[in-house]
Amino acid sequence: MRNKIYxxxxxxxxxxxxxxxxxxxxxxxxxxxxxxxAQLAATENKYFCIILSxxxxxxxxxxxxxxxxxxxFAVGNKxxxxxxxxxxxxxxxxxxxxxxKSQPATLLFSPKVELITIIQGASRASTECxxxxxNGKPECVRYRNNLLFSExxxxxxxxxxxxxxxxxxxxxxxxxxxxAELAESMQTLYYPYPLWLQIQxxxxxxxxxxxxxxxxxxxxxxxxxHAELYNDLFLASRQVIDPDFxxxxxxxxxxxxxxxxxxxxxxxxxxxxxxxxxxxxxxTLAILDVSVGCSCLALLSGISHEIEADNEEYLHLQxxxxxxxxxxxxxxxxNNGIVPVKTIVIRANVK
Numbered sequence: 001m002r003n004k005i006y007x008x009x010x011x012x013x014x015x016x017x018x019x020x021x022x023x024x025x026x027x028x029x030x031x032x033x034x035x036x037x038a039q040l041a042a043t044e045n046k047y048f049c050i051i052l053s054x055x056x057x058x059x060x061x062x063x064x065x066x067x068x069x070x071x072x073f074a075v076g077n078k079x080x081x082x083x084x085x086x087x088x089x090x091x092x093x094x095x096x097x098x099x100x101k102s103q104p105a106t107l108l109f110s111p112k113v114e115l116i117t118i119i120q121g122a123s124r125a126s127t128e129c130x131x132x133x134x135n136g137k138p139e140c141v142r143y144r145n146n147l148l149f150s151e152x153x154x155x156x157x158x159x160x161x162x163x164x165x166x167x168x169x170x171x172x173x174x175x176x177x178x179x180a181e182l183a184e185s186m187q188t189l190y191y192p193y194p195l196w197l198q199i200q201x202x203x204x205x206x207x208x209x210x211x212x213x214x215x216x217x218x219x220x221x222x223x224x225x226h227a228e229l230y231n232d233l234f235l236a237s238r239q240v241i242d243p244d245f246x247x248x249x250x251x252x253x254x255x256x257x258x259x260x261x262x263x264x265x266x267x268x269x270x271x272x273x274x275x276x277x278x279x280x281x282x283x284t285l286a287i288l289d290v291s292v293g294c295s296c297l298a299l300l301s302g303i304s305h306e307i308e309a310d311n312e313e314y315l316h317l318q319x320x321x322x323x324x325x326x327x328x329x330x331x332x333x334x335n336n337g338i339v340p341v342k343t344i345v346i347r348a349n350v351k
Contacts, residue, residue: 025068025072025073025076025077026046026071026072026073026075026076026077026078026079026080026081027046027077027079027080027081028067028068028072028080028081028082028083029080029081029082029083030082030083030084031082031083031084031085031088032082032084033090034050035170037050037080037082038109038113040080041080041109041111041113042111042112042113044080044111045111046077046078046079046080046111047075047078047079047080047108047109047110047111047116047133047134048079048080048081048082048108048109048111049079049080049081049082049106049107049108049109049130050082050084050094050106050107050109051063051064051067051081051082051083051084051104051105051106052084052086052091052094052095052103052104052105052106052107053083053084053085053086053103053104054085054086054087054103054104055085055087057103057104059103059104059121059122060103060104060122062122063104063106063122063126063127064083066122066127067081067083070127070131071127071130071131074131074135075130075131075134075135078134078135079134086103092232093169093193094107095229096192096193096196096229096230096233097162097165097166097169097193098118098162099148099149099189099191099193099229100118100120100148101225101228101229102120102121104120104121104122105118105119105120105121106118106119106120106126106130108130108133108134114163115159115162115163115166116133116138116141116159117129117133117138117141117155117159118159119133125140128140129141141155148191148225149189149191153188153189157188158188158189160188161184161185161186161187161188161189162185162189164181164182164184164185165181165182165185165189165193165194165197167181168181168182168185168194168197168201169197172197172200172201172204175204177201177204177205178197178201179201182194182197182198182201186198191221192218192221192226192229192230192233192234193230193233195214195217195218196218196230196233196236196237198214199211199214199215199218199237199240202214203240211240212240212241215237215238215240215241216237216241218233218234218237219234219237219238219241221234222288222334224289224291224332224334224341227334227340227341228340228341231339231340234340235247235338247338248282249281249282249283250281250282250283250337250338251279251281251282251283251284251285251286251307251309251335251336251337251338252279252280252281252285252337252338252339253277253278253279253280253285253333253335253337253339253342254277254278254279254280255275255276255277255278255333255342255344256275256276256277256278257275257276257344258342258343258344258345259344259345259347260273260275260344260345260346260347261347261348262319262346262347262348263348263349264348264349264350264351265321265348265349265350265351266321266350266351267321267322267323267324267350267351268320268321268322269320269321269350270318270319270320270321271318271319271321271348272300272316272317272318273315273316273317273318273319273346274314274315274316274317275314275315275317275344276312276313276314276315277303277307277312277313277314277315277333278307278310278311278312278313279307279308279309279310279311279312279337280310281309281337281338282309283309284306284307284308284309285306285307285308285309285335285336285337286305286306286335286336287303287304287305287306287307287313287333287334287335288334288335288336289332289333289334290303290315290331290332290333290334291331291332291333291334292317292329292331293329293330293331293332294329295320295322296319296320296321296322296323296327296329297317297318297319297320297329297331297346298317298318298320299315299316299317300316300317300318301316303315315331315333315344317331317346319346319348321348321350323350324350324351325349325350326347326348326349326350327346327347327348327349327350328345328346328347329345329346329347330343330344330345330346331343331344331345331346332344
């Protein structure tokens with residue numbers, strides 16, 4: 001009888017320990033460098049995820065909670081999660097690499113340091129996809145790549161090119177030639193980040209003229225999202241072209257009031273807005289684009305494409321109270337200044 005009780009107790013203990021083992025959560029880190037987390041994952045033969053987060057991002061907090069409460073337990077001890085703050089300078093390259101400012105975003109890698117997919121957002125579908133991929137069910141992947149790359153590029157092709165770009169980055173950081181990887185990747189994806197890597201690669205090889213040629217190409221990217229993501233790389237490219245380039249001489253767009261509250265308005269009421277813009281820099285300021293973003297805002301008159309140093313210009317807008325409630329709309333001004341995209345917020349309480 002005692003033997004039976006002992007065997008039963010042993011089986012219960014074994015089952016308990018087995019269940020506990022299955023419930024061991026994945027490892028969650030904060031602010032490890034890419035190389036640190038990649039080496040750790042390779043050593044332990046685990047998947048790893050880089051979570052791009054922002055301290056003032058409620059969805060990011062929601063994803064963090066799900067990582068601790070759900071995902072890390074659902075995948076067991078198969079993965080390492082590394083949460084990084086994209087507002088820190090050393091982490092800016094992640095968004096430049098994937099060509100997206102979306103947050104949160106999860107970059108999911110195999111134990112061999114190969115990018116598998118990029119999963120954006122903190123929705124239930126997003127977290128389920130993270131769990132499925134790590135658990136060997138990658139069918140969700142093709143639905144989770146919503147980057148700025150052309151829709152004509154299949155997600156698998158994009159990921160393959162991104163892996164080549166990442167390999168190139170790691171080679172260049174170790175002063176190794178990455179010409180082959182960059183040439184192949186840019187047949188699929190041509191955007192500022194791999195071009196910047198090409199510039200660095202040519203500098204490493206001592207090819208100054210080629211680096212200058214590529215830096216001039218870099219400055220041809222002038223869409224608003226290029227300016228938002230790659231401003232530091234554009235400034236560095238100007239330094240490649242002209243070693244005497246001084247950032248202190250650049251144009252600076254100053255906006256007299258960038259947060260305008262129109263107060264209470266009746267539905268369909270119109271309000272005229274006049275905003276003073278000034279070039280506080282030493283070079284000519286070029287206004288590349290003024291995006292009003294919605295039908296409720298309209299430009300009443302054109303704005304000069306150039307504002308000379310220490311000169312002023314007025315931006316004339318008209319707001320139409322199309323909808324009731326608390327309204328907030330953004331006007332984005334893209335320019336060649338040190339801060340390439342400036343935003344004006346227009347607010348109103350429409351009754």
